[in-house]
Amino acid sequence: MPDALETIDVLPQHRFDEAQLAAYLARELPMFGTFEVRQFQGGQSNPTFLLIGNDEELVLRKKPPGQLLRGAHQVEREFQVMSALGPTGVPVPHMHLLCEDEDIIGTAFFIMSCAPGRVSPEPHMPDLAMTSRRPVWLAMAKVLARLHEVDWRKAGLEGFGKPDAYAARQLKTWTRQYEMSKTGEMPAMDKLIARLERTLPDDGPATIVHGDFRPGNMIIALDADEIDAVLDWELSTIGHPLADLGYLCMPYHVPAEVPGIKGLQGLDFKKQGMPDKDEIVIAYAAARGIDPPDNFDYFTAFALFRLAAILQGVYARALQGNASHADARNVGKRAGFLADCGWAIASTL
Incomplete structure (x- = not known):
């Protein structure tokens, strides 16, 4: 049975100020508490991180660092469409917040719930029965x-x-x-x-x-x-x-x-x-x-x-x-x- 996507230590090029993030979340999501940051190893576009709290896991998705192509990496649009689809029956994670203040961790980001389940990324699904x-x-x-x-x-x-x-x-x-x-x-x-x-x-x-x-x-x-x-x-x-x-x-x-x-x-x-x-x-x-x-x-x-x-x-x-x-x-x-x-x-x- 496949597990959730693998996580790794945060890549050097994607490190951000975790203390600054913790202070921000203490204000915006005070019930979440302290957490550890891991990075999902997968995807080629917007860096995505697992925030492991004491009682809950959340997912942070942000724009990558560096010079970006115009119109690319629009995490704001991801947040908007998933928020809109929540009540429709289309299965999407619950959206918690969008932060467009680049002073927090260097780029815009959003926080969503971590959806438990299995992941089988290959189209022939070799890790499924x-x-x-x-x-x-x-x-x-x-x-x-x-x-x-x-x-x-x-x-x-x-x-x-x-x-x-x-x-x-x-x-x-x-x-x-x-x-x-x-x-x-x-x-x-x-x-x-x-x-x-x-x-x-x-x-x-x-x-x-x-x-x-x-x-x-x-x-x-x-x-x-x-x-x-x-x-x-x-x-x-x-x-x-x-x-x-x-x-x-x-x-x-x-x-x-x-x-x-x-x-x-x-x-x-x-x-x-x-x-x-x-x-x-x-x-x-x-x-x-x-x-x-x-x-x-x-x-x-x-x-x-x-x-x-x-x-x-x-x-x-x-x-x-x-x-x-x-x-x-x-x-x-x-x-x-x-x-x-x-x-x-x-x-x-």
């Missing part, structure tokens, strides 16, 4: 459907994102992010961007989009094959729901045998206790009461492009010495391979 893998994947599809059925205006998220021209704006944003963090030439990325620009899909009804909906961002219940919490809402916005579905299905287009890349392509799903892509799509559609969509290849290609751009940013931050993950240099170098996978889909559009 074989009988649990298919139910957990289908549970993810149903939670995604529940998210996309939330009335974002009634939830207080008017203005959280622009519902029109989502694909075009996302492509522009991530192309800019990629260009700003580029450290060398990547021909497949250039071809992928050009094809995505030429084949932009029409807008559909806008929903809340998580932006990084994958197994590694799920907390699985301890006693059931259900999702207890969805984490990491940094990329969330208002947009096209098929962007999330295409992203969730992305591993089915990435070879499983490539080291360091979390793919499913080439596996025997029946032997692994895994659903195939069609089962995921059918479960999602049934939970929403819609016909299974058959036009989301664009968004899977886009998901691979965006992930390649993100990993390029990870690599660029690693060269600057302020990445969130100890293995950031190696992770970032995989951007070119993902661009190749994206081009394999986009070339057929």
Whole structure:
């Protein structure tokens, strides 16, 4: 049975004034008391820490140090969307507070409850029992459907994102992010961007989009094959729901045998206790009461492009010495391979 995400000593580049934080929390959350700080070893973006108190554990998530790309690492938006989703039935941790005063620990941060449960970050879920893998994947599809059925205006998220021209704006944003963090030439990325620009899909009804909906961002219940919490809402916005579905299905287009890349392509799903892509799509559609969509290849290609751009940013931050993950240099170098996978889909559009 997998445990919660591993914690480590706080990385040197992410240390902050713990005494200053303790004084702040003594004022804002006086019942929490004294605590120990550990850092979660996982994720490549916003550093995340476990605060271990005498009777309770909380999670602190903050912006990374150093010079940041414009529009990136918006922990304020994560706090806003999870706060709004709390009453909707979408499983998210309880939000305690947002602090935008950079004098406390150097950057903006928020505090949330620590959701107990299991974590299985690999898409083939090797650390789950074989009988649990298919139910957990289908549970993810149903939670995604529940998210996309939330009335974002009634939830207080008017203005959280622009519902029109989502694909075009996302492509522009991530192309800019990629260009700003580029450290060398990547021909497949250039071809992928050009094809995505030429084949932009029409807008559909806008929903809340998580932006990084994958197994590694799920907390699985301890006693059931259900999702207890969805984490990491940094990329969330208002947009096209098929962007999330295409992203969730992305591993089915990435070879499983490539080291360091979390793919499913080439596996025997029946032997692994895994659903195939069609089962995921059918479960999602049934939970929403819609016909299974058959036009989301664009968004899977886009998901691979965006992930390649993100990993390029990870690599660029690693060269600057302020990445969130100890293995950031190696992770970032995989951007070119993902661009190749994206081009394999986009070339057929």
